[in-house]
Amino acid sequence: MKKNPIPIMTSNTQPSGEAFGSSTWTSTSEYFYAFNDSLNQNFTSNSSLPQYIGYKFTKSYKVVGYSVTSRNLNNDDLAIAPTEWELQGSNDNSVWETIDKRIGVVWTSKLEEKYYGLKNQQFFTYYRLLVTKNNDFATSIFGINQLKLFREREKLIIHNPNSTNTKHYSLSDNTLIHLPDNTTESIIEHGIEQGRYIQLDVPFTKHKYFNENPVANASGKVFTQDIGVINTLSIKELVENKDFEPLYTWYDTRMTSNTAPSPLVSSASSEYNANYAPFKAFNAIISGETNSWVTSSGVNNGWIQINFNKQIKVNMFSITSGDYSSSVGSEPKDFILYGSNNGTDFDEIITINNQTNWKLGEVRTYLLNQSANYSIFKLQVGSNNGFTYLRIAELKLGYKREVN
Structure with missing residues (x-):
């Protein structure tokens, strides 16, 4: 699942990171407008192309996708939209590496969002969209509504201060258990119960078996797996017969x-x-x-x-x-x-x-x-x-x- 790590910006430096660019049209077209999730505020460059808009993170990220949304300001929105650009990354704001390049992008409406997946494996602190051509607007500038960057969601691993085993991680209420491996010994040691979630360092290599035989006091899916002669692991999904409740x-x-x-x-x-x-x-x-x-x-x-x-x-x-x-x-x-x-x-x-x-x-x-x-x-x-x-x-x- 992908997440945009850029917060909703309220200025070029708030609440964190920094929105930056090569030029901006007026004081009503700030750099951070490209990262504030607003439908009515847009970023427009000022100087002749090539021009760029970008964001500096507080730490490096590996971006696996990005999206560009067309401007929503006036009748020039489609003409001023970028049609050729490079997404670039840097760790010093000096040496830039091209991550993705697009040519001949076609826009059909205001607030049209185009998403692009990446095979990027590098981590960068700075990311920018370097635009080299617009959609035949009379002035050599470009404008967009939003630029979003996406990364894979990180695993949640929290050390349990009450545990002496440094390989065992969990939330304080033990609703998330982190197992170092998928051995039966590890599962028996740390346990598994209804209402708990398990995160593994390695994937399961064994099959899950669906139990077709009735199990007392349980309804829904029931999975069982024999671990040994004495120890049997049984995971039950319990569903009470009750009406749905509004939330x-x-x-x-x-x-x-x-x-x-x-x-x-x-x-x-x-x-x-x-x-x-x-x-x-x-x-x-x-x-x-x-x-x-x-x-x-x-x-x-x-x-x-x-x-x-x-x-x-x-x-x-x-x-x-x-x-x-x-x-x-x-x-x-x-x-x-x-x-x-x-x-x-x-x-x-x-x-x-x-x-x-x-x-x-x-x-x-x-x-x-x-x-x-x-x-x-x-x-x-x-x-x-x-x-x-x-x-x-x-x-x-x-x-x-x-x-x-």
């Missing part, structure tokens, strides 16, 4: 202003005053009069939205009413949830009507018929429950799945 995951916003923390941005059709700004509906605080978004006085409808600046998967959302007793009736009654990836074109996701009889501080959760994948979500409220303004204490977006 709710909510996206954490905890906003402290309309633009913080980055890259979140909240906005609304109106606000009562600065104490009731849009971000108050995304600050994870529902108690208190001012911990709500409130529309202008005399306005009992309107919209509020949040921009994650990257696509998220949503199949549920919740609304929390205010706990301020003097504003009973300000809760939303009829509303529509919209989604967008550019802030201009919005798709209707779900319509909810006749939400009446709210209690103070009540949370109501709404499930979608299917998942919605957008970077911007907007709640458009057509009417409230009769008060002179509209109030929402908290608007949350999340994802529900069922587990057994």
Whole structure:
């Protein structure tokens, strides 16, 4: 499984490593924009090609793949996209080695991501995309939305301080056991139980045998392997006969202003005053009069939205009413949830009507018929429950799945 080790960058040097390049178009086209996972911020070079954009890790990595995503800025995005380049690596930012070379790359849309696998076996600290040609743009520059680098996920090996055997590794709660070899003696010594995971230095060379005979108090797959006359290793996958239980995951916003923390941005059709700004509906605080978004006085409808600046998967959302007793009736009654990836074109996701009889501080959760994948979500409220303004204490977006 491959992982992008570059963190979501908030500046050229934060939170770690360093984004660098040969030139940048303006102060609104920073180097780190190519590594911030934003759909709306892009990197564009300034000087004539060849030009490059790159990233310096805090330690060397072996990159086994990379992807380039086309720009999302204006009508020149496809023309300014790179069509010829080299992916290069270095350990001193001076001597560069070519890892991959591409010629005649064709782009068909904005935010198109192209992935390239590598057979690279070398470790480098610096990586850069050196572009030599764009897609016939009039000026000899290039622009992209994102550059991602991928490495194989590392094995998790943790030394157990409670063990005197230096070849035995495990998590403190013994849910991961690291075995030095696959001998029966090693398995017997360290044990294997339901709910534990084993990591081996070497692969198994013996077959796994599926036990077709019934095993008491077990259902599902049952594997058994005879180790000796006395010792028998039996691994059982136990599945109780119970219904699937829902697991709710909510996206954490905890906003402290309309633009913080980055890259979140909240906005609304109106606000009562600065104490009731849009971000108050995304600050994870529902108690208190001012911990709500409130529309202008005399306005009992309107919209509020949040921009994650990257696509998220949503199949549920919740609304929390205010706990301020003097504003009973300000809760939303009829509303529509919209989604967008550019802030201009919005798709209707779900319509909810006749939400009446709210209690103070009540949370109501709404499930979608299917998942919605957008970077911007907007709640458009057509009417409230009769008060002179509209109030929402908290608007949350999340994802529900069922587990057994």
